[in-house]
Amino acid sequence: MTENIEDPVTDGRVLRGEATRERVLDAAERLFAAEGFDAISIRRIAAEAGVTLGVVSFHGGTKHQLFATVIERRVAALNADRRARLGVLLSGDKPPELRDLVDAYLTPYLTHASRGDPQWRAYARLIARIVSDDRWYPEIGNFYDPVAQEFLDAIQSARPATPRKELVTALTLTVAAMLSLVASRARIAGLSGDPAGEPLAYRETLITFCLGGFDAISRES
């Protein structure tokens, strides 16, 4: 057999289009992550992707649609990572420990933000950018909030005496702390004097800090 006809390696018409589409999305992901939606033009995305202007519109539609597509492309994978870890914790005999819940929420993001794939690293920066901008919440919030609610349910089980509202606040602060390891690396480097390490290198410190915060809040109730 000289060539498998279903093998996606075939550079036929459709497959070439798919590859181009991914190149465009990758370029948009990198640039949006680095400088934000408003600072990036479709022309720069085209240049970064090595295609002409019309191709970006052809595969990505409107600039706004392109941005949304870049987000949606990876959101399912990140949610699946978190849900899988949560599922393992919930399947045990005992209710999960709070530390493991915090770990399960933070680690998938930190891993993607630090590990090899530069596109995932860019995506992590992009997420950090838009979560700290209320303008995107109506569009993006419903992608992430359901998983956060599932974690909140589990956290509530681990801390039954703490009011839900306090736990919501604590999780919000935890997420903000997590994202700052990606978004504010220059500040970390500037304050500490050394260049900032990868976000994953701060994992233990971050979990300790946030768990200490959760516990302190639980203790007050």
Place this chain on the structure above:
Amino acid sequence: MTENIEDPVTDGRVLRGEATRERVLDAAERLFAAEGFDAISIRRIAAEAGVTLGVVSFHGGTKHQLFATVIERRVAALNADRRARLGVLLSGDKPPELRDLVDAYLTPYLTHASRGDPQWRAYARLIARIVSDDRWYPEIGNFYDPVAQEFLDAIQSARPATPRKELVTALTLTVAAMLSLVASRARIAGLSGDPAGEPLAYRETLITFCLGGFDAISRES
């Protein structure tokens, strides 16, 4: 003496210029805070301020210079607030408690972000926006870092056994948590179901959370 030549109340030529300049800076502050540097045009700032296009350039210079001026205009006041509180704490007989140090760093910002003056509220949103964007750090980091270092020195005295690097990380996470109360209010509202209260309303919870985080990190060392 019919008129004090140095009296700034005179609405003469120079003073009218000064008032216009403030209107321009105020408008720029509101718009930059709401949508970011790249999304705002000089023409929108002019319209918001109720002046013509050239006036913005006349009083604000380049768009970039205008942005820097907006930041610098209030940074001294915020730094002074924090330094004053720190000075009070350091002037006592005993070394200050960690809780009071965290309080002294967080409360001035939360107060300005919540109290009456809408321009200060806008400025607080603007700070939250640019701190979570490494692109601005080279330009504005040196405005805030010296005060942060002074607080770090005091925090180090309160936790002598904890490595400086851990304290730097903890303060960074603390700042990120603080800013999220201003920057991610939509997410807080979405997750909790209720509209988010003013940042100052979360002050106790925030301080408890961050202090718990500091203590947990100190305990590990």
Place this chain on the structure above:
DNA sequence: TGACAATTTATACGTTCGTTCAGATAGTTT
């Protein structure tokens, strides 16, 4: 009052923006 300077207006310049589209190109199918 008339010269002077600070402030404001009105307009223009060249560039870049997002979007659209007719036509060229190149696999696929009949």
Place this chain on the structure above:
DNA sequence: AAACTATCTGAACGAACGTATAAATTGTCA
């Protein structure tokens, strides 16, 4: 081979952009 269609090119559109400046306006001062 010919019809077909997904993909790509190249060019154009009006609008908005940041910046600059000559002229008009307005208050100050000799």
